[in-house]
Amino acid sequence: MRKETIGFIGLGIMGRPMARNLLQAGYSLVAHNRSREPVEELSALGAQPARSPREVAGRSDVVITMLPDSPDVEAVVLGADGVMAGIRPGSIFIDMSTVSPTVAIRVAQIGAERGVGVLDAPVSGGDIGAQKGTLTIMVGGHEETFRRALPVFEVLGKNIVHCGGPGAGQTVKACNQVLVAVTIAGVAEALVLGTKAGVDPAKIVQVLSGGLGRCGVLENRGERILNRDFGPGFRGRLHYKDLRIAQAAGQAFGAVLPVTALVHELFKQMTLMGRGEMDHTGLLTVIESLSQTHVGNGKQDVAGE
Numbered sequence: 001m002r003k004e005t006i007g008f009i010g011l012g013i014m015g016r017p018m019a020r021n022l023l024q025a026g027y028s029l030v031a032h033n034r035s036r037e038p039v040e041e042l043s044a045l046g047a048q049p050a051r052s053p054r055e056v057a058g059r060s061d062v063v064i065t066m067l068p069d070s071p072d073v074e075a076v077v078l079g080a081d082g083v084m085a086g087i088r089p090g091s092i093f094i095d096m097s098t099v100s101p102t103v104a105i106r107v108a109q110i111g112a113e114r115g116v117g118v119l120d121a122p123v124s125g126g127d128i129g130a131q132k133g134t135l136t137i138m139v140g141g142h143e144e145t146f147r148r149a150l151p152v153f154e155v156l157g158k159n160i161v162h163c164g165g166p167g168a169g170q171t172v173k174a175c176n177q178v179l180v181a182v183t184i185a186g187v188a189e190a191l192v193l194g195t196k197a198g199v200d201p202a203k204i205v206q207v208l209s210g211g212l213g214r215c216g217v218l219e220n221r222g223e224r225i226l227n228r229d230f231g232p233g234f235r236g237r238l239h240y241k242d243l244r245i246a247q248a249a250g251q252a253f254g255a256v257l258p259v260t261a262l263v264h265e266l267f268k269q270m271t272l273m274g275r276g277e278m279d280h281t282g283l284l285t286v287i288e289s290l291s292q293t294h295v296g297n298g299k300q301d302v303a304g305e
Contacts, residue, residue: 003028004152005062006029006061007060008063009056009067010033010097011038014130015038015130019031057093060091065095065097070099070103090115092149095118098238101120104120120139126220133156136176137157139168139169141162170245180216181260181264187284191205191296205226230279232278266286
């Protein structure tokens with residue numbers, strides 16, 4: 001049975017390895033990105049380049065976008081030369097970006113008018129999960145469309161959950177980003193407190209990783225934090241954006257999110273300090289600056305320069 005042709009738009013830190021995994025799984029791939037270098041890299045592996053989102057959609061059975069923010073998705077998907085302008089009835093459109101649930105619902109409605117199955121399917125797991133194909137994928141949309149897309153998801157992730165109707169995936173992603181942000185802030189405060197008290201931060205990580213405080217942040221990033229490696233797996237400015245989405249969802253649904261509001265302000269400060277391109281665990285440097293201390297063993301300064 002012929003595997004579907006997949007169009008992939010948005011080949012950044014996450015999108016590039018995801019697209020590569022689909023190629024390696026035997027799918028034909030049509031690729032588009034604002035900058036040409038990642039398209040050329042994938043073309044060398046067998047992907048077909050495309051000049052626009054509209055062209056990608058016209059040549060694909062399944063179209064996937066992995067973009068930074070809601071306005072990017074609206075432009076790429078709904079613009080005059082966008083995905084919906086070229087997609088064929090009966091195709092599937094999957095947005096794996098992290099955007100507002102209201103944008104996801106609007107895109108799903110427009111897709112339905114064109115006879116297109118639409119899924120919002122944001123992910124968690126960072127660049128490592130994207131590279132290894134072990135992402136958590138939270139999916140919103142109709143059950144039948146989800147079942148059709150499941151073989152594609154199984155190439156990209158291991159924990160794949162259909163969360164409900166259109167927008168449900170983005171809502172769960174907002175929940176995820178709240179928890180990850182609060183956890184990063186907690187890890188940062190714990191390491192700063194221990195360091196100020198004269199305890200080796202490596203010992204703190206060792207202890208916390210084996211107790212009730214163990215978490216994915218320490219498991220996946222603990223050693224890199226200690227080595228002050230804040231190269232972006234997920235940029236701080238994007239997590240700041242995600243917390244804005246979470247707060248807007250809280251406002252819309254009447255959920256009180258006081259801790260989210262506080263951590264949102266810390267990520268705002270991180271961005272204002274010029275550190276938004278650092279990994280989101282670079283939030284540690286904000287807590288360090290406020291506490292006038294330095295955690296870890298690396299030579300890199302707190303600004304990540």
